[in-house]
Amino acid sequence: xxxxxxxxxxxxxxxxxxxxxxxxxxxxxxxxxxxxxxxxxxxxxxxxxxxxxxxxxxxxxxxxxxxxxxxxxxxxxxxxxxxxxxxxxxxxxxxxxxxxxxxxxxxxxxxxxxxxxxxxxxxxxxxxxxxxxxxxxxxxxxxxxxxxxxxxxxxxxxxxxxxxxxxxxxxxxxxxxxxxxxxxxxxxxxxxxxxx
Amino acid sequence: xxxxxxxxxxxxxxxxxxxxxxxxxxxxxxxxxxxxxxxxxxxxxxxxxxxxxxxxxxxxxxxxxxxxxxxxxxxxxxxxxxxxxxxxxxxxxxxxxxxxxxxxxxxxxxxxxxxxxxxxxxxxxxxxxxxxxxxxxxxxxxxxxxxxxxxxxxxxxxxxxxxxxxxxxxxxxxxxxxxxxxxxxxxxxxxxxxxx
DNA sequence: TAAAATCCGGACAATATAGTCCGGTTGCTA
DNA sequence: TAGCAACCGGACTATATTGTCCGGATTTTA
Numbered sequence: 001x002x003x004x005x006x007x008x009x010x011x012x013x014x015x016x017x018x019x020x021x022x023x024x025x026x027x028x029x030x031x032x033x034x035x036x037x038x039x040x041x042x043x044x045x046x047x048x049x050x051x052x053x054x055x056x057x058x059x060x061x062x063x064x065x066x067x068x069x070x071x072x073x074x075x076x077x078x079x080x081x082x083x084x085x086x087x088x089x090x091x092x093x094x095x096x097x098x099x100x101x102x103x104x105x106x107x108x109x110x111x112x113x114x115x116x117x118x119x120x121x122x123x124x125x126x127x128x129x130x131x132x133x134x135x136x137x138x139x140x141x142x143x144x145x146x147x148x149x150x151x152x153x154x155x156x157x158x159x160x161x162x163x164x165x166x167x168x169x170x171x172x173x174x175x176x177x178x179x180x181x182x183x184x185x186x187x188x189x190x191x192x193x194x195x196x
Numbered sequence: 197x198x199x200x201x202x203x204x205x206x207x208x209x210x211x212x213x214x215x216x217x218x219x220x221x222x223x224x225x226x227x228x229x230x231x232x233x234x235x236x237x238x239x240x241x242x243x244x245x246x247x248x249x250x251x252x253x254x255x256x257x258x259x260x261x262x263x264x265x266x267x268x269x270x271x272x273x274x275x276x277x278x279x280x281x282x283x284x285x286x287x288x289x290x291x292x293x294x295x296x297x298x299x300x301x302x303x304x305x306x307x308x309x310x311x312x313x314x315x316x317x318x319x320x321x322x323x324x325x326x327x328x329x330x331x332x333x334x335x336x337x338x339x340x341x342x343x344x345x346x347x348x349x350x351x352x353x354x355x356x357x358x359x360x361x362x363x364x365x366x367x368x369x370x371x372x373x374x375x376x377x378x379x380x381x382x383x384x385x386x387x388x389x390x391x392x
Numbered sequence: 393t394a395a396a397a398t399c400c401g402g403a404c405a406a407t408a409t410a411g412t413c414c415g416g417t418t419g420c421t422a
Numbered sequence: 423t424a425g426c427a428a429c430c431g432g433a434c435t436a437t438a439t440t441g442t443c444c445g446g447a448t449t450t451t452a
Contacts, residue, residue: 014400037440038441039440047400048402049402049403049442050401050443051400051401053442057441137378138379139376139378142372142377149372150377152353153349153369156352156355157349160352169345172345176338176342176346177376180335180374181373181374181376182333182334183332183334183335210430233409234411235408238431244431245432246412246414246429246432247429247431249411249412250429254411255410
């Protein structure tokens with residue numbers, strides 16, 4: 001008949017379980033990295049294994065849910081006309097500090113859905129980069145890929161140090177990446193392959 | 197009596213086993229990263245589990261043996277009076293490309309012995325950095341820690357991408373780190389913490 | 393209130409890896 | 423050549439993590 005099957009909600013509201021799982025995942029991704037045991041995430045969320053795997057069949061699904069919010073923020077910021085490249089990178093760095101699993105997204109993504117998220121991030125950087133270039137705030141040769149690479153480098157670095165040092169380290173790393181290390185940009189003794 | 201107990205060597209020469217293990221470890225560290233299964237390393241070396249654990253009680257011992265050679269190269273290069281900072285960084289990058297487990301050494305070392313190796317690397321960078329600074333080749337504010345951080349960033353990045361892309365990516369990353377991204381080093385819109 | 397649909401949670405099996413142990417083998421000594 | 427000492431290799435145990443499954447609790451429907 002037409003009394004279509006109702007979305008029967010269980011004893012303690014499926015949506016709340018889902019939210020608790022996402023919150024726990026964000027927390028443990030930040031503490032232990034992208035490889036945090038799913039068991040721990042379920043336990044932290046106060047939820048059974050079954051519920052975890054019902055809501056999120058695999059690790060990538062969970063990560064996607066965690067990051068979705070952050071990516072939306074990024075896209076919203078990019079959509080504002082006045083947004084500068086520095087603001088975009090600042091937000092991305094904040095997110096990397098908050099969840100070092102961020103590196104799993106900007107690095108080399110194994111899962112196609114994560115690759116798609118990475119592309120969304122790259123796309124949202126396009127306009128701010130163009131504006132920065134036109135305004136002469138950024139060197140000509142810097143590409144979107146460079147920006148993603150730079151964030152990926154910093155995120156990968158942050159993932160390897162204690163949480164307490166991450167903000168300071170991130171700022172120092174950005175200083176180096178922004179201003180560079182050499183005094184004469186035109187003729188650096190760039191470390192390519194050594195002639196051995 | 198005085199016929200002291202001889203260092204009895206086993207059936208097929210313990211030293212050869214040891215060398216085979218180091219070679220296998222170097223290979224698998226480069227392919228699969230620092231977390232490569234010790235079981236696989238033993239199998240690749242054509243050696244039993246027992247021999248692996250007899251020679252190297254834990255993962256850090258094995259890594260130390262693998263890196264020792266590279267660190268000696270580094271120190272030897274640093275000892276030559278004419279060595280430039282760029283040459284040092286080039287060699288370190290080569291080593292990071294060859295063995296992405298390098299990141300385990302320059303990152304946040306859990307094992308004190310690995311921390312010691314890290315210190316040796318840092319120490320060997322000192323004189324070349326001083327020379328580069330005196331020659332005006334490098335910005336005043338760049339420290340040894342910055343150099344180690346930079347190598348660590350690049351190594352961590354390389355660990356996350358396919359081996360075939362590592363050399364090219366490393367060169368691009370060094371370009372960014374050396375010359376910087378912004379056009380006006382004095383007033384960059386540095387991404388610190390956003391004012392949220 | 394009784395039946396049905398649905399969801400919860402933890403026990404359970406499967407798998408991968410670390411680390412141990414011991415029978416067998418080889419080379420050295422006398 | 424006989425005996426001994428050290429070493430080899432792989433089987434074995436312990437442990438951690440993933441992913442599945444099912445009894446039971448809860449809400450809705452009639």
